[in-house]
Amino acid sequence: MSTISLLASSATLPDLFVFIAGALMIVGGAVGVIVMRNPVHSALSLILTLFGIAVLFIEQQANFLAAVQVIVYAGAIVVLFLFVIMFLGVDRNEEFSHEPLAGQRILAVLLVLIVVASIIALGSEAHWTGGAHHVVGPTAGPYDNINALGRAIFTTYLFAFEATAALLIIAVVGAVVLARRSGSTTSDEALPTGEPGFDPETEEVDR
Amino acid sequence: MSGNYLLTAAGDPLYAGGVDWAVVIIALIKVLVAFGALMGAVTMMIWFERKVISDMQSRIGPDRAGPWGILQSLADGIKLFFKEDLIPDQADRFVFKLAPYLSVVPALLVFTVIPIGGAVTVAGHTFELQVADPPIGILLVLAMSAIGVYGILLAGWSSGSKYPLMSAVRASAQMISYEAALGMTVVTVVLVTGSLSTDTIVSSQSGGIMHWNVLRLGVVPFVLFMIAVVAETNRPPFDVVEAESELVGGFNTEYSSIRFAMFYLAEFMNTITMSAVMVTLFFGGPNGPVPNIAHLRWLFPILWFLLKTVIFLYVFVWLRGALPRLRYDRLMDLGWKRLIPASLAWLLLVAGFLISAWWGVAMAGAVILAAMVLNRSFQLGSELEINDRAVLPPVGRRPLSPKLLRDSTDGEESD
Structure with a gap:
């Protein structure tokens, strides 16, 4: 039991590796969504991001959420995105040199800096942005993931x-x-x- | 043990005593055996299907390689492996190469959660005869079949060719439609079991044929699940994905060599694993009478499991031999207008009767009411499709007016 209860109580080395892998998937996918020229490639990168989030859910022992993340987001929603992209027949060599909004790049960088700065500021003040294991408290007994979720959704x-x-x-x-x-x-x-x-x-x- | 629900809820007893080298080696052997068994099963399944379908069509079928042609799929595999690997000029090279793996890997992963036998003790370590027993067990099956859609969708798109693209869009629309019915029927099983773990689902069905979910739930969820599975695996009569008469060869038209073989492999792996999933969910998995023979007691659950799975594999081939292909709109109608409402209705009934008989009766009333409303709406909807008030123009209308046709040709139409 030692390994798994250790995982639940505090971050260990394998924990760290899983987190790094998940984080790399999320960030790499997110960057890919923006950088890729081809919309289908962007959608693929989005799947990578969603998978990374599922990995982090598993790492936090939210198994059910991880499964739902893959089934709903990676499995259904991005398929719909791809549908729309394919039906609209977006040209593969579409020219993006013309910018409809003047100065949006500088504005984007500024806004991102503001958001990141405020997240860091909040993170240093409160714990919720950083996340912690079992924020909602330990869930003992059998089948808790679904039980706890179901009770929360259908009562509170x-x-x-x-x-x-x-x-x-x-x-x-x-x-x-x-x-x-x-x-x-x-x-x-x-x-x-x-x-x-x-x-x-x-x-x-x-x- | 407290707070350690990964182990209390479900999970392989192999990991209960911590992880050491012996445990790692056992886990590795399990992975390798499962992989080898699945690959062997796929080659046998391809041969089995070709032989059975030949019998049904009064042909001989493969009979050159090995006795009864049993090595035919091996020969085909070797041939495909050495063929030239073509990538079309218009293809998106990266996605074109990625797509076969997106088909094969999910198909392999689904097999990991299927219990193929009881618990076995080797060298002081007790373990389950399944590669993994995660607490989300059966959801992994749904998740992986959701991911498998990408293999087909991206293969069709990246080929840069119109028929594969049409096939891919059809396929993915079909698969995500039938996934809803599939998930809903799985929920009925989960309701009576109270767990998502495949091992718990199997053990809850132990104790004779009357405890099997197929009878416990009334036969309806099984029938719905079976239909949805046939559609999900794109097998006949729901194989509009590769309807040769309309789409040349379907989403894999532009594929050749080993990449084509991978799609083929994934298709048959899905057929096998889905048969196994059906056995697990509804037919008690490896449960069955075990005669008391020393040292061989572990073997009988595996044999029971194999026997049940092979029966379903035969049914799959039988369906292919017996039924003509559905038209695409009929297929979608069946999925959305029949299977999904029916699976929802049965889910409500099962949930109602699990609480109390009165709730069950109330739910039955609600279901009948909803069915009547739904039926009326289908009637109204079909009127909008075909008569004067049609809001959507019917497909396949005459392209030119009779007058235009007359002007462009010599005179009256000959009929």
């Missing part, structure tokens, strides 16, 4: 949970309504009766 944070669910449903319904509306206006104007896609009065082919 029930309102937030249901509100999030409602928000997602609203977003989905809104997206469907928007997509359908644009489709129905064209079909109402151009396809009153008869054969779809063909207007008998103007003898013009729709699309």
